[in-house]
Amino acid sequence: MQPTLAPPDEPIEALAESPPLTNQAVAPAFSPLYQQIKGLILNSLREGQWKPGEMIPSEIELAARFRVSQGTVRKAIDELAAENLLLRRQGKGTFVATHAEQQVQFRFLKLVPDSGSRGSEGPAKREIVECRRTSASTEVAKALALRAGDAVLQIRRVLSFAGTPTILEDIWLPAAPFKGLTAERLSNYQGAMYALFETEFNLRMVRAKEKIRAIAATDNQHQLLNVAPGTPLLSVQRVAYTYKDEPMELRHGYYRTDTHYYHNELG
Amino acid sequence: MQPTLAPPDEPIEALAESPPLTNQAVAPAFSPLYQQIKGLILNSLREGQWKPGEMIPSEIELAARFRVSQGTVRKAIDELAAENLLLRRQGKGTFVATHAEQQVQFRFLKLVPDSGSRGSEGPAKREIVECRRTSASTEVAKALALRAGDAVLQIRRVLSFAGTPTILEDIWLPAAPFKGLTAERLSNYQGAMYALFETEFNLRMVRAKEKIRAIAATDNQHQLLNVAPGTPLLSVQRVAYTYKDEPMELRHGYYRTDTHYYHNELG
DNA sequence: CAGTGGTCTAGACCACTGG
DNA sequence: CAGTGGTCTAGACCACTGC
Numbered sequence: 001m002q003p004t005l006a007p008p009d010e011p012i013e014a015l016a017e018s019p020p021l022t023n024q025a026v027a028p029a030f031s032p033l034y035q036q037i038k039g040l041i042l043n044s045l046r047e048g049q050w051k052p053g054e055m056i057p058s059e060i061e062l063a064a065r066f067r068v069s070q071g072t073v074r075k076a077i078d079e080l081a082a083e084n085l086l087l088r089r090q091g092k093g094t095f096v097a098t099h100a101e102q103q104v105q106f107r108f109l110k111l112v113p114d115s116g117s118r119g120s121e122g123p124a125k126r127e128i129v130e131c132r133r134t135s136a137s138t139e140v141a142k143a144l145a146l147r148a149g150d151a152v153l154q155i156r157r158v159l160s161f162a163g164t165p166t167i168l169e170d171i172w173l174p175a176a177p178f179k180g181l182t183a184e185r186l187s188n189y190q191g192a193m194y195a196l197f198e199t200e201f202n203l204r205m206v207r208a209k210e211k212i213r214a215i216a217a218t219d220n221q222h223q224l225l226n227v228a229p230g231t232p233l234l235s236v237q238r239v240a241y242t243y244k245d246e247p248m249e250l251r252h253g254y255y256r257t258d259t260h261y262y263h264n265e266l267g
Numbered sequence: 268m269q270p271t272l273a274p275p276d277e278p279i280e281a282l283a284e285s286p287p288l289t290n291q292a293v294a295p296a297f298s299p300l301y302q303q304i305k306g307l308i309l310n311s312l313r314e315g316q317w318k319p320g321e322m323i324p325s326e327i328e329l330a331a332r333f334r335v336s337q338g339t340v341r342k343a344i345d346e347l348a349a350e351n352l353l354l355r356r357q358g359k360g361t362f363v364a365t366h367a368e369q370q371v372q373f374r375f376l377k378l379v380p381d382s383g384s385r386g387s388e389g390p391a392k393r394e395i396v397e398c399r400r401t402s403a404s405t406e407v408a409k410a411l412a413l414r415a416g417d418a419v420l421q422i423r424r425v426l427s428f429a430g431t432p433t434i435l436e437d438i439w440l441p442a443a444p445f446k447g448l449t450a451e452r453l454s455n456y457q458g459a460m461y462a463l464f465e466t467e468f469n470l471r472m473v474r475a476k477e478k479i480r481a482i483a484a485t486d487n488q489h490q491l492l493n494v495a496p497g498t499p500l501l502s503v504q505r506v507a508y509t510y511k512d513e514p515m516e517l518r519h520g521y522y523r524t525d526t527h528y529y530h531n532e533l534g
Numbered sequence: 535c536a537g538t539g540g541t542c543t544a545g546a547c548c549a550c551t552g553g
Numbered sequence: 554c555a556g557t558g559g560t561c562t563a564g565a566c567c568a569c570t571g572c
Contacts, residue, residue, distance in 0.1 A: 032560055069562045084534055090539045091569030108533050208533040213524035214481035214499035232481035232499040257480035264531060266375050266475040267351055299541055325557060336543045357558045358550030
């Protein structure tokens, strides 16, 4: 038998139309209560019921809403916090994670300078080289789960550290969710690009996959990065996903690794 | 006040000489019970009290030993399992993680073929090119927390996939813990090198850090990997650590990325 | 001080494994 | 069937934050 979530007393946004959560199908794959709670919280996050940086209801409050014990809510929140979707702060509350926090400004940028930690080289300079609307190639369409020819935004930018151009990025975004994004807004924004996505478009990038290769600088790559043509560069192809694993960004990065390296931890 | 672990009834290996765990120092940094339990289990792992692949005592048993509730032991084990040091299997028990399991054969190798998943290309061919005893350079000594000139083993090997030499690795190991390691034993061993380290030397690599760069193939690199000199290669410098964060291996890898890519997940 | 998350307990019951 | 880990509860108390 499945553990079930009784319908809440008062209709609550997150639960208003949640059907009774039982799987009495043929193969009733067991789904513990806390996983169902986790799914409900995830839905609320996805629907933007609580915005990035905001505090979500307390454990006690959620336990009352869901009519389960505090421990069960706790386990659901624990997992979401482990996935960096929520942030617990003792004595204060639980908050929706955001890219705007200073500590996680570079959570998705694994390039660090050879000597000294990040920041020792001063703030990064971000320069938008290009920002235009085009139609998706088959490759871009596949990565973003679009159809070939669908409208996309293409952005090219260069990041410089300590005055040295170090990263060249080509970025593709589906045009529809990013309606209204312009080169001006990108250029004027201080801070991480993903933070802008959150505040302006309510799109939070929660995870990403990268394919990393070594290539020789070609075309205008060597010009924009101020290196000799043929210089080995790190090619970083990233697809970033939002809450429900929808691909929302394709990014081809080219990193100089003569003064920086890509840092990775294996566990 | 600190939560304290009462001394166990019977002297148990893991706890025989554990002092009463209180921090009544000036700044009594609060350390919850389950963290202290975690530390004790970690000590047992480090001392090899339970070998890789073996089952550790049940939660109930450990709770009795430590004179705490099952839930407290559970939280300690949860964290160790999350760090891939233990492996929980419902209905069976909790086991010391190992590199010998099929599923985690390649947990530390992030290079995957462009098309198809790993394994689709058949088994990897491992060829030991060199294995000799030398003295540590300052660089190697620093990475392995040795003194320059200390004895180290240096290994060079080439990994081939589908008949194509793809990975060249230079490996340095401290000579003392690896006493008795020879080219023959390396060549004859089927399976992951880290699995051999476990079974033959009781040294388990639990985590590692990698510095990744793009370089141009030089010297004999291009010969051993059968590519043109100057071909861009992925340079992967890894330091691997055992249970208590002692560095135990330095490995410089050179990956061809024309048919494979380095895969990374960001979360 | 009240409110939050964090720890710890004791006990009941469930799901899974293997003999 | 017994033994294991997994879930869930109810309650007590602690540590931290901010008013």
